[in-house]
Amino acid sequence: MSSEIFFTLSSGEQIPVVVTNRRGAHNVTLRPKIEPSRELHISKPWLTSTSFVLKFAESKRKWIEQIFNKAPHKEKVVPETDLEFLGRCVKLIHNPDMRSNQYMNDEKTVLCIGGGADMFERRVRDFIKSELLSEIKKIIKTTPREYWPKHITLRDTTSRWGSCSSTGNMSFSWRLALAPYEVMRYVVMHELAHTKHMDHSPEFWATVSKLYGFGIEKAKRWLSKNGQGLHKYF
Ligand SMILES: [Zn+2]
Structure with a gap:
């Protein structure tokens, strides 16, 4: 697992990407997550490279953006806001x-x-x-x-x-x-x-x-x- 990769939405928000290798998997799956934190989960077969996976995510950008935009990022209201x-x-x-x-x-x-x-x-x-x-x-x-x-x-x-x-x-x-x-x-x-x-x-x-x-x-x-x-x- 790694969260040093980010998927940048057109709003500028950086969504951490969590890549997992899945034994026996034949294809790449994307799961945008809203709760408890906003992350893009990607599972891939062992031999598929991360750069391929990111290109794949890019090709699904419209769908990914739609999901994150529907549940906008909540900013916490704290003293001094x-x-x-x-x-x-x-x-x-x-x-x-x-x-x-x-x-x-x-x-x-x-x-x-x-x-x-x-x-x-x-x-x-x-x-x-x-x-x-x-x-x-x-x-x-x-x-x-x-x-x-x-x-x-x-x-x-x-x-x-x-x-x-x-x-x-x-x-x-x-x-x-x-x-x-x-x-x-x-x-x-x-x-x-x-x-x-x-x-x-x-x-x-x-x-x-x-x-x-x-x-x-x-x-x-x-x-x-x-x-x-x-x-x-x-
Ligand atoms: Zn009316």
Whole structure:
């Protein structure tokens, strides 16, 4: 076994390659692994050279990239991390003696998280979620009352950023807090427009643009291009 070889993804991430010789094997098998660590496992017959195996892996690059991209690398949120949420870049600091979390300045660019070190990441996430919820409510209050939902829930969805039921319940992915503010605001207005039109008809889009203003296409493009990246943390 050797992990001094790396398979470099187009994102720049270096995936360690673990090559094993398998007795009686007739061909090379590739197994991209996500858990517990991200590795590309390759087993090969004794006589097959490593360079041949790497060339073989290269020929399957598209498939390998797809698997690793579907399960993005999670970056750990630790004290001193600069995290962007709700349109601000916030430095996270930790004070185990504090029971609650609080901003340390008026600009809200330094956030002190209280509680034990093992709870740090979870407390950051919960704090961001509650900030997002109040921000969404603030945005909704800028629109005519006829668009207001009955109830709002935050979820951790992978395929939908927001949804609106015919009974007026709305849900949003809490990860929108990690997107640019205008992108998050677009998703909110999109769902509000569904309270009038349950489809994506021209009338629906006219309502979205009435609520959101200019730049819908830009926000949509951002989401389709960068949405997966919102799963980088937590
Ligand atoms: Zn929609």
